[in-house]
């Protein structure tokens with residue numbers, strides 16, 4: 001006689017339907033960390049990649065894969081070769097895994113001097129301990145980049161738009177230098193997003209993002225993503241599987257949903273940013289405004305060539321006259337913008353650069369990096385431009401007459 005299973009066995013083995021019936025309009029969230037097989041042979045073949053399927057969530061997950069696939073389409077649809085994406089738990093997970101996958105002990109990297117702080121410390125600290133050395137150069141100085149390239153150089157690392165001066169990287173020129181030297185060009189395009197610029201179209205080998213910013217777009221999900229051609233993404237995927245920074249399915253769902261409105265949001269944010277920058281630049285309390293939409297920005301013409309029409313990114317750095325106090329007062333006195341870290345979301349955020357993102361730097365070091373001690377970075381959101389502009393002009397009025 002077959003023994004009837006006990007209540008705990010029955011509870012633990014409640015039926016789970018196989019594949020969903022029908023075609024859901026929204027991306028399903030697959031939370032299962034593990035997948036069942038009929039036979040050990042089938043299991044082994046999925047692990048070996050010779051049979052389609054999923055085995056374990058750190059390796060692959062249908063929801064995170066759908067997000068990576070969607071970003072690969074946005075970055076690579078207009079290319080004449082196929083590219084694929086890999087999703088990560090954060091932007092730094094994407095960057096660290098990519099750098100580990102594409103270098104080895106003894107390798108050399110040429111990186112932009114003005115890159116994101118944690119990318120800088122990763123290259124200058126952790127990776128140096130593992131024998132990967134980096135030269136940091138002014139990424140607008142092509143002669144300096146050429147001079148920095150060595151036989152051991154594995155890659156050039158830059159950002160499409162850099163924080164907080166919004167320096168524009170000359171991607172076709174960098175790709176040309178990298179190709180001549182037989183090295184890879186890796187581009188962090190977080191500040192641009194594929195709604196502004198697609199670096200692979202300009203010759204980059206790898207594009208990556210902190211998806212926490214524009215891709216997700218609502219400041220409610222942390223993630224990262226890398227897109228590259230097959231042989232590179234294969235190496236990056238293996239490193240991801242070994243290191244383990246996989247994106248959670250719930251986060252992938254939110255990031256994927258964010259992508260649906262990426263062009264809508266980013267077009268609006270970029271247009272507002274340029275209007276905001278132009279209005280602020282005319283205020284007598286302002287020393288300088290960094291935004292490539294302004295004709296006087298050093299990257300304006302280049303951005304016009306590389307970026308989609310009328311889109312110059314949505315970050316504006318405003319430097320009022322006076323020192324750190326003036327900058328902190330400006331950030332404190334705006335009301336529509338919120339003082340907070342990060343960027344790329346629907347809310348406008350403001351941060352005094354010298355006391356937050358670049359707080360390790362002295363006034364002299366900030367000036368040497370082309371950043372005024374009073375600089376305030378605004379990440380422009382989707383609010384009505386007139387409200388944002390009236391708010392910042394009002395805050396600037398209160399600074400008038402400061403030393």
Ligand SMILES: Cc1ncc(COP(=O)(O)O)c(C=O)c1O
Nearest residue numbers: 090091092116188190210212223
């Ligand atoms: C340009 C850039 N790259 C990478 C990152 C890191 O992304 P995450 O915070 O998602 O790890 C950031 C975060 O601010 C960033 O601004």
